[in-house]
Amino acid sequence: MxxxxxxxxxxxxxxxxxxxxxxxxxxxxxxxxxxxxxxxxxxxxxxxxxxxxxxxxxxxxxxxxxxxxxxxxxxxxxxxxxxxxxxxxxxxxxxxxxxxxxxxxxxxxxxxxxxxxxxxxxxxxxxxxxxxxxxxxxxxxxxxxxxxxxxxxxYPRYKFRGFMLDTSRHYLSVGVLKQLIRAASWSKLNVFHWHIVDDPSFPYCSVVYPDLCRKGAFSPHHVYSQSDVLEIILFSYKHGVIVLPELDTPGHTLSWGAALPGFLTHCPGHGNIGSDYGPIDPSNDAVYPVLKKLFTEITNVFPSEFVHLGGDEVHYGCWKSDQNLTNWMAVHNISGNYEELEDYYETRLLKIVNSLNKNYIVWEEIYTHHLDITPETIIHAWLPNWKKVFQNATSEGYRCILSACWYLNRISYGEDWQRFYKCDPRSFNVTAPYSQQQLVLGGTICMWGEYVDNTNVLHRTWPRASAPAERLWAPEYLTDVKFMEPRIEAHRCRMVRRGYPAEPTLSRGHCHVEYTWATHH
CATH class of the missing domain: 3.30.379.10 (Chitobiase/beta-hexosaminidase domain 2-like)
Incomplete structure (x- = not known):
């Protein structure tokens, strides 16, 4: 130019x-x-x-x-x-x-x-x-x-600049999701990681398995119809945001069980969130055709070139307590090491996703548990030891994205955005700086849903998310919190002027135009 x-x-x-x-x-x-x-x-x-x-x-x-x-x-x-x-x-x-x-x-x-x-x-x-x-x-x-x-x-420093919302633990309406997506575009984020289902509820209304939504959602009113999903995808596109769907398996699947008898491992006293059921039962051959149909639908509905496969926090205690599963493992020469059982499941799942011509992202346990993954796998780090994970994974040629230091749901009194601002995805030890650091695609800012819903997610997310958003876009050398402080407050007031209830970043002050709920609803 x-x-x-x-x-x-x-x-x-x-x-x-x-x-x-x-x-x-x-x-x-x-x-x-x-x-x-x-x-x-x-x-x-x-x-x-x-x-x-x-x-x-x-x-x-x-x-x-x-x-x-x-x-x-x-x-x-x-x-x-x-x-x-x-x-x-x-x-x-x-x-x-x-x-x-x-x-x-x-x-x-x-x-x-x-x-x-x-x-x-x-x-x-x-x-x-x-x-x-x-x-x-x-x-x-x-x-x-x-x-x-x-x-x-x-231009962006990182190509992958995401924000994650969890719509299973509490439901977020389509209107609220749109407001969050719009605000994300104001900070130049480009990926909406939609953690759409989990243990508590299954709000996604599948076409091939409609009972997942009917029996797994909190209620018929706490769901995302196919038209809702398409509305979110189109709205995101108009704001330059890719919608990345996540179906987390084999753990975090309790909400699947009511619609799919025999799908989950039965382990009384060892199940997830007080139930008698745990992760998907890898020994059940009927599981894999279900996964293929469901992921085929997901890859057709969501135009993203990626799908997130989860893979975190698999409850081995449930698998271990199921004697039928233990016997099956012995017949199939899978030792008592339950990482091998997880590997069996993930290998079959990855074959399914590979057949659908989709790239995929997994939580870091898939890598740290030494499962047999393909070179195209993207490792998503969320645990405190992320620098070691990045150091090892990039040295082996894997691409990575970071969330570990950007959990917005972990709130604290004061200007906690500053600690988000100080975290850089490439601040880990490397032996080959250029080749390893280039494998870090960026990161995802996470708002998990335990304690947010339509009543508070908007102001709790922004403008706190603007701090890591700048880290993902701006020059590497720009790390001065004092230089960011007046800008993030100006950004907050700009959001308020545009009708968004962004919370204050400073202990005192005001915006020229104050937010009034009644004015914007």
């Missing part, structure tokens, strides 16, 4: 110690002010009228026009006072490939140049333009509708 001729006169050199103080979250890779100083106070400005400002493009993309509509609404939320000195009437948006699919490796790169009388956003894809439009909207000073004149070259 060519820069305007004016930029050739620019003499600013930006380092981590003198970055422009701009209210951007996440902070871009490269920012150059169109001035002779790195201080934003000496930068020239462009002035807009949010009521008449337009986005222009020669692209025929229907999606891009929907994105324009969205950001027009954000601009018009400001308390506007008519001005006579407007200098910037529109933003020109240029897309190189408007038909690019939304995949993990899809380019989200963009450049943004704002001058006093003109502005241009250039991107490889519509999804890169989305990221650039978010940055543009964040630059608008809501007090006087000015924007600094600058040039930004931006």
């Amino acid at each position: 060519l820069l305007p001729a004016l930029l050739s006169l620019l003499i600013v050199t930006v380092h981590s110690v003198d970055l422009p103080r701009l209210p951007l979250v996440p902070y871009p890779q490269h920012v150059s002010l169109l001035s002779s100083s790195s201080s934003s106070s000496s930068s020239s400005s462009a002035l807009i009228d949010p009521l008449t400002f337009t986005f222009s493009t020669t692209s025929s993309s229907v999606l891009l026009k929907e994105v324009f509509d969205r950001y027009h609404k954000y601009l018009k939320l400001h308390d506007f006072v008519q001005k006579l000195n407007v200098t910037l009437p529109n933003l020109e948006v240029v897309i190189e490939d408007p038909d690019e699919e939304l995949l993990l490796m899809t380019s989200e790169n963009y450049t943004l140049t704002i001058q006093t009388n003109s502005a241009i956003l250039q991107a490889d894809t519509v999804f890169g333009a989305m990221r650039g439009l978010e940055t543009f909207s964040q630059l608008v000073n809501t007090n006087n509708y000015s924007l600094p004149t600058l040039h930004i070259e931006d």
Whole structure:
């Protein structure tokens, strides 16, 4: 992408110690002010009228026009006072490939140049333009509708920037999920890891096995119909977010049992959450056709190139207490080591998923228990010893993503976002730095569902999730909590202005526009 001729006169050199103080979250890779100083106070400005400002493009993309509509609404939320000195009437948006699919490796790169009388956003894809439009909207000073004149070259540090929601332990409505997805796009996250079912409930309404939903959900009202799921997928796509479904097996499957007799291991006194049943029974050959039909449906419904297979916290005590299973293991030459039994199950499951031409992600136990996995497997680390897991897994050529230090459900008093901000997925010991660190695809910010539902998940998630979101996008050197502090609070107030009930990040302060529940419902 060519820069305007004016930029050739620019003499600013930006380092981590003198970055422009701009209210951007996440902070871009490269920012150059169109001035002779790195201080934003000496930068020239462009002035807009949010009521008449337009986005222009020669692209025929229907999606891009929907994105324009969205950001027009954000601009018009400001308390506007008519001005006579407007200098910037529109933003020109240029897309190189408007038909690019939304995949993990899809380019989200963009450049943004704002001058006093003109502005241009250039991107490889519509999804890169989305990221650039978010940055543009964040630059608008809501007090006087000015924007600094600058040039930004931006792209994500990590391709995989996810957030996980658990909809089994407590149900989250479609409307609330949409609000969470919308907020995630404001922090440039691109994967919604939907932990859709678990032990407590099975809210996903399967077409091939409708009784899973009928008998496994909390009630007929706490479910996701096929139309609900498609609505979430389409909404996410329009915000540049991939929906990654997770069906966690062989553990965390208690809610499957009512619809599938004989599917789970029967182990009275040793079952999950006080029941008489534990993980899926690997010895039952009838299990695997069910899994094939169900995963075939999942891979057809969800367009993501990945599926998450879970594999964590398999309760070996239940398997061990089942004498019939022990006898079966002896006949099949599987020793008393229950990792071998798990390996038997996972090997058969991976063959099923491989036949469906889907890539897959697994929780780290699949790797640390030394199961026989393929080189394409992506390891998802969630336990405290994640650095050792990454060190070993990447040395063996496995790709990895991180969640261990980004569990938002573990709340604490005070500014706990700071500890999230200090964690970096590549801060582990390596013998081959470039090759090993490049195998770290990014990470996932997790909100598990034990103590959140529609009443509190919105404000508990954001803007705390914006701290790790910046770690996944922004330059590696950007680690200064003090530099982040005013920006995350500005981001929080921006979310409030847009109608989202984001909680405070500082112990005192206010937003120019305060959130009022009645105003937004």
